[in-house]
Amino acid sequence: MLLRSIPTLMLAAAALIFPYSVARIFLDTPIERTMGTAFKIFFFHVPMGWLCMLMALICGVAAAIEVKRRSLRAGAVALAAAELGFVCGLGVLLTGPIWGNATWGRPWTGDARQLTTALLWLVIAAYLLVRHFGGEQSRRLAAALAIFGAIDVPIIYYAVKIWKTTHPTTDVVGSLPPALWASLWPALGALVLCTFGLLAVRVRQLMTSEALDDAWVRLQERQET
């Protein structure tokens, strides 16, 4: 019973923390000197970027288990993680150009990390398309796609070091002053709780759907015999 209520508790906690986080970011956090008010996007953009990559990794690992162990639960986790990764990726791709426009004077600079994040998002979108519209036979294909998508994640992370880029280096987060860290933690916490709460709810929903499908097939077979 306690285990079943964990996702609800996570979503409830996120609902409490999120308004506090927004108030703290916009009312209590000082305005950054060079980037101005647009820097406040950072507190949503960065956690969503991390979560998009994390969801792509979870999707890839779950897809690998799905392929190797024929696990329906792993398949459900992969699909749910891909759906959440898609939403987080969309958030990153929408907030990034707003921040970029204020910082670099252009919303899209063709920067390596921008491109690879967009590519990761396209891979997730391709996975969802194949999974939803490819039929049962394409599940293995979709799983392989997810595994390769997960391999793209470290390439994206190290893209800043591998390619010459205008994007802030990965050390920016590490060099944040304590006041900004104090504002980042609640935003990160709220988004993590919300994402994992939704992940658990969606996995449960997909498993129920699979169980209903199986029950329907068994019923049909019984009626035929």
Added chain:
Amino acid sequence: MGLWRQTWLLFASELRQELRSFEVVATAAFYSLVMLALFALSLGVLPRDAQVAAAPGALWLSVAFVGALTLTRVFDREREADTLRALLCAPVQRLAIYFAKGALVLVVLAVAVAVLVPGLALLFPAASALLERPWLTAGLVLLGCIGYVAVGTLFAAGLATSGGKNVLIAVILYPLTTPVLMLNLVATRALLEHHPDVNAYLGRLAAVDVILVGVGAWLFESLLVGAVGTRRRRA
């Protein structure tokens, strides 16, 4: 019979079949020439500085297009002759099929590159560095193609066996291989600029290739004959 012997026998059979008609090789070479003509029309007037950026793009874009065309055709041939099932039933390791098919696609891409590189050098004077350092160019092209072929062969085989539509190969392949193609672009540009870090770029390419070939080999059998969703197949 060991894996490499099986791979060699399958590859020799694929190559023999290709040499009888030159169907895929001729198509790839012709397609490369068409790409060169299009690049000549659109980018032929670029200044030398811009050529250094344009030539690697022209090379790897052409390789990506020729690769998708070749991958589709290599598995279509099996599907048309209804020999894919026979190949899967043959007493050989499935990994040998993956490596043999991949090797054939590599040979076809090598022919395409043999047309593209001199053509680009002729078209863009800045790209003549590719011919001045032939061994480095050969190594770069080989490493660049291996990663692409590793991913492409896996998904072309998956599409052929799952009854998927061939148009999906481009939808799946291009987003997945673009990071590898980007590494290829950077390494090619470094070669054209006589950058001292060319070998480091090649090392990174080799590392990515090892990962992609490893994952491709790990997934190949599951993708071809695995049974994800078997419970649902009863319906």
